[in-house]
Amino acid sequence: MSVEPMVVPAHLRFLSPLALFGLSLALSLAGILARPIESLSLFWPVNAVLAGVLLRYPRLASPVGLSLVWVAMVAADLVCGSAWGPALWFNLCNLAVIVTVWWLLSRPPRAHRRMRTPHGVLSVFGACAAGAVMAASLACVMATPWFEQSLRATWLAWFSEQFSTGVLVLPILLTAPSARALLRSGAKPIRLAPLLLLLASLGLSIAFGGPGAIAFPIAALLWCAWTYSPFMVSLLTLTAGSTLIVAVAQNLMHFSVPQSEPGVTTLMSARLGIAMLVLGPLVVACVSQANRSLLARLAHQATIDHLTGLLSRSAFSHRANTLLDSRQQHSQWLPLTLMMLDIDHFKSINDSHGHAVGDQALRLVARTLQDQLNADALLARLGGEEFVVVLPGLAPQQAIFTAERLRRAVQDLQLAQGNARLQVTVSIGLAGCTPEQPAPTLDELLARADQALYRAKAQGRNRVEQEQVQRQVI
Known part of the structure; x- marks a missing residue:
């Protein structure tokens, strides 16, 4: 089946596999240096960012490009003191996420891939879940020599982190407008009320605490989804989700869950809950944008003569x-x-x-x-x-x-x-x-x-x- 390529802006056509290598190396180093000592990263956006880059610029998704991505991630681990074995294997797990997400999302039509339809939003969530399953399963193959956790705990840790980070980060790359579109649209005033309500609700979530507090921002996120563009909503869901994840990890919200299942931790539960929390606002943003586009087309058809382009x-x-x-x-x-x-x-x-x-x-x-x-x-x-x-x-x-x-x-x-x-x-x-x-x-x-x-x-x-x-x- 032929894959419809995305249009590459002329000013970005200098991107090459070497630039992809540099981007992978920089992102990997940043993610490694930000993670706690002797622990998996709290937030590892490298895989989602690189998958989004490959989807926006598919000519980079070649065997050479993917090999350079893996080499860059391995090099970053080695520079930061990791052993050869974990560096090679666990970055193969990271590469599996990138390839899986890219392969699944490069097949649907461009409108789905750019999250312009509700089906497209669900496709992104499904691809992120599939990539997280792939990474978690591969990580468990070699978990025993390097982790003291059980296979269940290792699998849940990898899956929850990869899935939550993917659904928070990837929509930004997929919905980001081109520089030409930004220049054409010009500067527009932005309504501050939904944004201020979101910030207030995040502060209230941290101040109030408890498992239910992660749902406090949902009303503000839905208002933002109805008001702003999908790209802006993606940025806000990333801000809200990462803020809540960090607050839970630092025990600022006194978040706890019953340990009914071995290996299920507070952070894993919070990550999965927050990831599912942003699904609703992203779907609403997509539907709202589609409605605005439809109304604009109807207004254009009522105003402009279709044959000559003059006023009707x-x-x-x-x-x-x-x-x-x-x-x-x-x-x-x-x-x-x-x-x-x-x-x-x-x-x-x-x-x-x-x-x-x-x-x-x-x-x-x-x-x-x-x-x-x-x-x-x-x-x-x-x-x-x-x-x-x-x-x-x-x-x-x-x-x-x-x-x-x-x-x-x-x-x-x-x-x-x-x-x-x-x-x-x-x-x-x-x-x-x-x-x-x-x-x-x-x-x-x-x-x-x-x-x-x-x-x-x-x-x-x-x-x-x-x-x-x-x-x-x-």
Whole structure:
């Protein structure tokens, strides 16, 4: 089955297996130096981070790249004083986590892999659980020479740490936006209330203590999930989860569980509980983002004409009426002109060359009109081959020069049709008001411009005509 690769940003294409080796070495050294003496790491994010990197940049997931990852982790252990045996074997366990998570998550569609669907969130949790099972099982094979714990305790220790760290760290790598997307979105204000509530709930969890206290932040996390992007929620779940794990490990929460099962410790129970705690907020964040995207698409479809990319008729009516209302409320009325444009002999284009060529002509004319108009002009497709333009600040006497420029720009177009060139022209009708005149309604302007357009067509097409009232004033 083919795997859909993720797009690699151009400014990150210098990443190479050597860079992957350096990243693995740095992360491993940081994780080793941060762990308690003679103990497994309290928090080992190396595996989750490297799995996320391979998923975002799959060209690095080669046998050479994976070998360099393992060599880097072994080198980090040896530099920090580990023996050869544990360094080789237990880093093979770490590599098993990376390979398992990468292999399982590289198969689903990109939307699932980027946690844009609830199924994708569950897939990430399942992959992290599978990777943790693989690592824990391999660790138990060689546990007897190096650990005093039972096989059950060793398995639970590895599984709980790998699973909890994976579900806290991996979503950040998978949902992180590209630098280009960040620049395109720009700086946006952030609502602080959900974030402050989360911080307060974490403080309350530590102050109150007890096993049930790890659930205190759930309401705040759900509010964050409904408010922020999945990437932001992933960062917050990592912050909340790691804070609770450290608090439990340092006995700040007086967390205890009945030792009904041999080898089950307080920290193992807390890790698994916290890992499952973040599942709900991540699913809610995914659903919330999907709803926002759907609403944005629906708003776009209601606002933008799908064929030309111009404003739709309904969106134009709303904006034009708003413009006319604001003109009426202004202390000094401003001039305004409305143009109706119609592609000449458009029906014959469709009949002679087909609707595909007709659609191409519509798109070409729309793009030409956009290029010729200023940003403050309203340009829309009313339907069929009809377009409308509103020019605020220009009276019809001045706007006629703009209309002529539009007419000539369209006339200069030549639509390729096989070996022939198809010329496209437009007829334009103008209506408007001067600063001394109160603004008519939009329907009145459209009717007057339509009459001028009718005369332009009756007098030979490919021409501009003003409304008769304005011509009499002149």
